[in-house]
Amino acid sequence: MSDLAISYPMSAPEGACLGLPLRLGARSGIIEESISGPLSSLAARGAGAAQRLFGAFPFERDLPGWLYGLRPETEPAPVQQARIDAVARPLALNRLPSQDRYAEAVAAVAAQVANPDTPLRKAVLARALDLRTDRALDPFAVAQRLGADPHVTAYCLPLPGARRAARWLVGATPELLLRKTGTAIRSHPLAGSARRRADAAEDAQAKAALLGSEKDNVEHRVVVEYIHDILAPYCADLAVPEAPQLDRTASMWHLGTCIDGVLRDPETPCLELLAALHPTPAVAGAPLREALQAIAGSEPFDREFYAGTLGWVDASNDGEWHVTLRCAMIEGSTARLFAGAGIVAASDPREEVAETRAKFIAMRRALGISEGL
């Protein structure tokens, strides 16, 4: 019986996801229209569109992403039908790269950052976990479990797959890249992390240590400076707090800064701002070109939609876009999970392995992957 947990259509024609359900935070619906293209080429969309468009763009900004028009009144059936108890059983987990290889890559990038002859200030290195389970995974059930954390925005959306069935991008992100409401804009970048502890005193200690960590504050400052420099030319006013605050999810502490601005031109398209911002040093690094080289030289997989951006834009050009973090790409009975960490000169390779392990916790729990696997 549990094999039938997925009851919605899985056979979208190649290159389209029409008729499939999508969920982003509190909003959901059935896809009735889709537009594809790189973020920069879709930047004019939104204004003039008949309805709110939802979408996702990959990490690489020149690659195509998707904007979807939804039939909004429809609550996707799987949300009611998902059988939370019918969890697919994990069979095998493959690390890409191994933890040792990841630690070596971190050490090499930290050394590059420490070298005053190279311009690299920070690079975000990720690793992936490839999971195989004993039956088809239910992406909506996974998203529903992730969404139990009130500090994240959970999402589940189909991506056109190479084969007949859609691939699903599922996750729960804590990071707001850009919200635009009229002339008001907000970005709330996160960078600098510590695993949360079950014991309250230890948790408070982890939080205080993160706030005082010079390494994490350096990592964070690079992101805030970058976002300030990108947004400032668009803004009549831009408020950037001097020091970061602490933000949380159920399993992580993060350094966060809430940046608020007022646009000079209220007509500035939301997606134009997004195209200018993405990818920030919270997921890439700085300077961008050197960071992308470091990433390409270190990561033995394609990030695809991990560390991209997802959200919506509406007819009055308002929108809300998140960083595609704490996610997995689900296809049938397989899932690829992603987690990354910002590397600066003072990064300790073993601690960055531990940090990425902690960032997998939410998705591992949602997928029922035991610590031992």
Ligand SMILES: C=C(O[C@H]1C=CC=C(C(=O)O)[C@@H]1O)C(=O)O
């Ligand atoms: C790149 C990730 O997290 C980013 C967001 C928050 C904290 C981060 C950090 O401390 O490195 C990362 O910049 C990830 O979760 O895969």
